[in-house]
Amino acid sequence: MSYKAPTEKDFSALQSFVGKAYASMDEAITASYLSKSVMGLESQIPDIVLRPKYVEEIRKILVYCSEEKIAVSPISGGLSGGFACPTINPAGVMLDLSRMDRILEVDEENRYAIVEPGVTIGRLWAWMHKHTPDWAPPIPDGAPPASTVMGDAIDRGFSLYTSSVGPQGDNFMCAEVVFPNGDILRTGSWALPGSKPFYKYGIGPDMWSLLMGSQGAFGVITKVAVKIYPHPEFKTVVAWGMSNPYDMQDLTLEIQKQEFGIAHNTVMVQGGNYPLIMTRWPKEKIPQNYEFYEKIGISKWWMNFECWAQTQEELDYVTDRIDKMAKDYKENRAKDPDAIKKWELHPKQIASRLRKPNKIAIPYSFYDAGFLFITWYTPWNECAHFSEMYCNAMEKYGFPPTMWVASIERGRQAICMPIICFDSTNPEDFERVQELNRETTEYGLEQGWLNYRPDPYIHAPLTYSKAGMYWKYLRAFKKLVDPNMIMHPGRLALP
Numbered sequence: 001m002s003y004k005a006p007t008e009k010d011f012s013a014l015q016s017f018v019g020k021a022y023a024s025m026d027e028a029i030t031a032s033y034l035s036k037s038v039m040g041l042e043s044q045i046p047d048i049v050l051r052p053k054y055v056e057e058i059r060k061i062l063v064y065c066s067e068e069k070i071a072v073s074p075i076s077g078g079l080s081g082g083f084a085c086p087t088i089n090p091a092g093v094m095l096d097l098s099r100m101d102r103i104l105e106v107d108e109e110n111r112y113a114i115v116e117p118g119v120t121i122g123r124l125w126a127w128m129h130k131h132t133p134d135w136a137p138p139i140p141d142g143a144p145p146a147s148t149v150m151g152d153a154i155d156r157g158f159s160l161y162t163s164s165v166g167p168q169g170d171n172f173m174c175a176e177v178v179f180p181n182g183d184i185l186r187t188g189s190w191a192l193p194g195s196k197p198f199y200k201y202g203i204g205p206d207m208w209s210l211l212m213g214s215q216g217a218f219g220v221i222t223k224v225a226v227k228i229y230p231h232p233e234f235k236t237v238v239a240w241g242m243s244n245p246y247d248m249q250d251l252t253l254e255i256q257k258q259e260f261g262i263a264h265n266t267v268m269v270q271g272g273n274y275p276l277i278m279t280r281w282p283k284e285k286i287p288q289n290y291e292f293y294e295k296i297g298i299s300k301w302w303m304n305f306e307c308w309a310q311t312q313e314e315l316d317y318v319t320d321r322i323d324k325m326a327k328d329y330k331e332n333r334a335k336d337p338d339a340i341k342k343w344e345l346h347p348k349q350i351a352s353r354l355r356k357p358n359k360i361a362i363p364y365s366f367y368d369a370g371f372l373f374i375t376w377y378t379p380w381n382e383c384a385h386f387s388e389m390y391c392n393a394m395e396k397y398g399f400p401p402t403m404w405v406a407s408i409e410r411g412r413q414a415i416c417m418p419i420i421c422f423d424s425t426n427p428e429d430f431e432r433v434q435e436l437n438r439e440t441t442e443y444g445l446e447q448g449w450l451n452y453r454p455d456p457y458i459h460a461p462l463t464y465s466k467a468g469m470y471w472k473y474l475r476a477f478k479k480l481v482d483p484n485m486i487m488h489p490g491r492l493a494l495p
């Protein structure tokens with residue numbers, strides 16, 4: 001499959017759709033989009049950046065690019081970095097949707113908010129805090145405030161309610177999407193004109209789920225309705241430490257398997273190992289041995305339970321039950337009972353954990369200039385196996401074994417995220433990262449684990465080559481809506 005490099009003539013046609021001020025071929029502008037790259041290593045500088053404001057502008061751009069066979073990569077906030085940038089050369093058009101930034105409606109009775117792609121998580125959080133303080137949106141807990149609600153939905157990310165209600169894709173009800181064939185589709189109950197976005201499966205069969213994880217490879221989503229949840233006053237974080245990932249996994253599963261009551265109150269359940277603390281500081285300024293962290297009261301592994309409740313009484317009940325269950329686990333079933341202990345967090349630690357967006361993941365760039373999140377889904381009761389395997393592999397390749405794990409939908413799945421801290425000024429380090437990535441991906445796929453936000457050179461081809469029939473239907477759908485395959489080529493191995 002080959003694509004056309006846009007010419008001056010193409011540029012002036014595209015410019016006429018959005019206006020002079022919102023189109024650029026200037027390399028100082030186009031190259032600046034690469035600087036956001038954190039989570040994907042393979043990115044190309046776009047040839048043209050367009051910043052549309054209206055749905056009709058997007059439709060014209062897609063139809064034109066489809067006819068001319070010019071690749072188009074959409075971004076909302078662009079904060080998934082290399083994953084949003086083009087992956088091929090000629091890179092074509094980058095569609096920057098940040099000007100489409102209206103919060104169209106917040107319905108507290110039906111509990112949804114309707115937003116455009118450019119609505120950032122920081123803005124929606126602040127807007128609701130001011131105007132609808134009893135309700136809050138499911139923003140990705142650790143993502144930068146400039147990332148968007150839409151981008152996280154399409155990526156099927158994890159939000160601050162993930163442990164209680166499921167992956168971010170599940171929080172979205174209905175969407176409006178523009179396809180390169182010129183069609184504008186509304187999914188769910190929105191398919192029926194005049195209907196509220198109250199039922200995602202709509203007139204059925206459900207098409208919205210086909211767009212989840214599409215990473216810009218099918219069309220451009222221009223509106224979504226996202227569920228909102230109560231934002232009660234009574235919150236805290238309970239943390240338990242342990243010496244190994246198996247005790248972390250098993251204790252957490254016992255609590256999450258309660259399902260009703262306390263498991264629903266634990267909105268965000270996330271943990272990991274002590275290098276998570278170490279690698280948030282410049283490498284040369286902090287000790288690298290565990291003894292230092294042990295002295296300051298940090299266990300080798302731990303799990304945080306962020307609890308939200310409607311009353312103090314309810315919150316006390318939840319935290320009490322978690323502590324009782326942890327003690328029972330320690331006394332009766334733990335692999336290393338002596339190491340299981342409550343981590344008494346300082347009120348400032350609790351307050352910083354409860355802050356949203358908490359920006360907690362940003363400092364990983366301090367350790368060694370660059371970092372990469374590589375994210376996998378496993379069944380919860382396999383996250384310890386994953387963690388052990390991945391930490392060993394990171395050490396084998398000379399990286400600190402930094403591992404973060406969170407529960408999705410009350411421990412039905414685990415999202416496991418090794419954070420690879422590497423020297424992005426050293427080209428050899430990029431190769432080491434990719435070697436590690438390939439070796440662990442081959443192993444992970446053999447176990448039946450899934451990479452989400454697949455990278456285009458390692459995860460996507462390896463995964464789809466094992467799932468040929470699935471890929472066949474995915475490709476057929478893409479052909480239907482994007483006949484010339486212009487949307488974000490390479491992203492999902494389609495092509």
Ligand SMILES: Cc1cc2nc3c(=O)[nH]c(=O)nc-3n(C[C@H](O)[C@H](O)[C@H](O)COP(=O)(O)OP(=O)(O)OC[C@H]3O[C@@H](n4cnc5c(N)ncnc54)[C@H](O)[C@@H]3O)c2cc1C
Nearest residue numbers: 076077078079080084140142143148151152157158216221
């Ligand atoms: C430091 C850091 C911490 C993070 N923490 C979290 C976290 O806690 N939880 C979490 O889930 N994620 C996290 N992320 C990942 C990411 O930032 C979020 O998922 C974010 O919400 C993505 O939004 P975005 O607008 O930046 O997406 P973008 O980067 O703009 O896009 C994401 C993908 O969707 C496609 N896309 C974007 N908009 C559209 C559209 N309108 N139509 C069609 N396709 C589109 C893009 O092509 C791309 O493939 C983190 C990232 C960083 C850098």
